[in-house]
Amino acid sequence: MLPGAKVVPCATLKDVFERVTVKDADVAVVPIENSLAGSVAEHYDMLLAHELFVQQEFLLRIEHNLIAAPGVKTGQVRKVYSHPVALEQCREFFRKNRNVQAVPFYDTAGSVAHVLRERMQDAAAIAGKRAADVYGGKVLRAGLEDNKQNFTRFFLLRRDRRVLVGADKTSIAFALRNIPGALFKALSVFALRDINLTRIESRPIQGRPWEYVFFADYLRGENEAAERALGHLREIADFVKVLGIYPAAGKKR
Amino acid sequence: MLPGAKVVPCATLKDVFERVTVKDADVAVVPIENSLAGSVAEHYDMLLAHELFVQQEFLLRIEHNLIAAPGVKTGQVRKVYSHPVALEQCREFFRKNRNVQAVPFYDTAGSVAHVLRERMQDAAAIAGKRAADVYGGKVLRAGLEDNKQNFTRFFLLRRDRRVLVGADKTSIAFALRNIPGALFKALSVFALRDINLTRIESRPIQGRPWEYVFFADYLRGENEAAERALGHLREIADFVKVLGIYPAAGKKR
16 A cells, blocks of 8 residues: 555554644554444544545455464364454354354454463454464464455545545535434535435534534545535535545445 | 333343344343444444334433442552443543553443452442442442533333334434435435434445445424325335334433
């Protein structure tokens, strides 16, 4: 993706956004949505709270692997650690292996590190192949996921608002007054201009229970219709924030 | 809420839905949305997959408490266990107590059980007061949450489609063909009848990447306009499922 780039470890997702903001890092790459699990809600909140700009989107196929310490055989495994979402996506494995217990862990790669650090002989972890390489684990079984239609959408974020050639997709956030028909009116600014909304998501506004910020993506970069639609939306909405303008990624990789 | 009711423990949220479905339990009460953290996405998926009906909604104020084993003093606490969402909602506490480490745990009440079972002298957990009573913990500090506007909305689910007197709110799920303006048309069935949509949420459709099911709530029970709006929506949508018709809960409790 970015050949020669140096990877900077961050303890929290907030760190990821702040390091780029304070110029400690040049870009951030964050998962924003999974085709099975849905939105990574906290990342939407972070996009709203920081002045970073989405410059690219990527779709990556997610593969889950059963990873254990070298020497451990599949038959020895009684506990499998991973993030709850990953465990949930490998339900068929646990149904077929009733004597294996799923143990929720904070993070997929972290669960590999944990199993290897503790030199567990009766446990494994579920994570991407790369975690096995990084922590010296062995892949006992690949492709553990129930559904192969498992993709995660990532955003590449930068401080500067540089729009790439061929950028044909826009992500925005907006909030509406709490009145009947408000969302219908907001969507009319796109529908009346034949602008294709590809996604809409709502998130609560902190401290104002049952009021929401909407996050929307639509297929239109920088042109007159897109500018007019945004102008029109600003008439209707309490606020509008453009999160990024970028080239739409292909449906498959 | 239900005086005299027997509480049935369930290991997973799927169990909660299935026990009611197979008549092992009469009702289920599930959190569906928090005013700070947003939707409990998995519960929306479960509502879609099961034939249970929302009969009531409740809003409960969430209070986080610092809970430790009896005898442990606040000054001794170096680690605090809780669900990541609860930890995140007590950020101010961790900012003021730099020497205290937040440790993510699978569940709030479970973190209290863990700290007490292991008789930890340097650790505490964050959870509701009731968890302290149940597991014999001591509340070291109450009201640890940063934002007092912290409410969780719960659904009470039953097998039968009994609509209570005064039911003025409906929850539905629907899916749309992936064509421009589809959501705008879907919302028009409500807007053109002055029906107030109070919430809309989208979730991915399993196995069909980047297609979504919408979950919507609107203020209308069973009457002619509501029936016509639903009929109109069925003309536009691929499918429509009524999840429940119930009395709207007050904004405060």
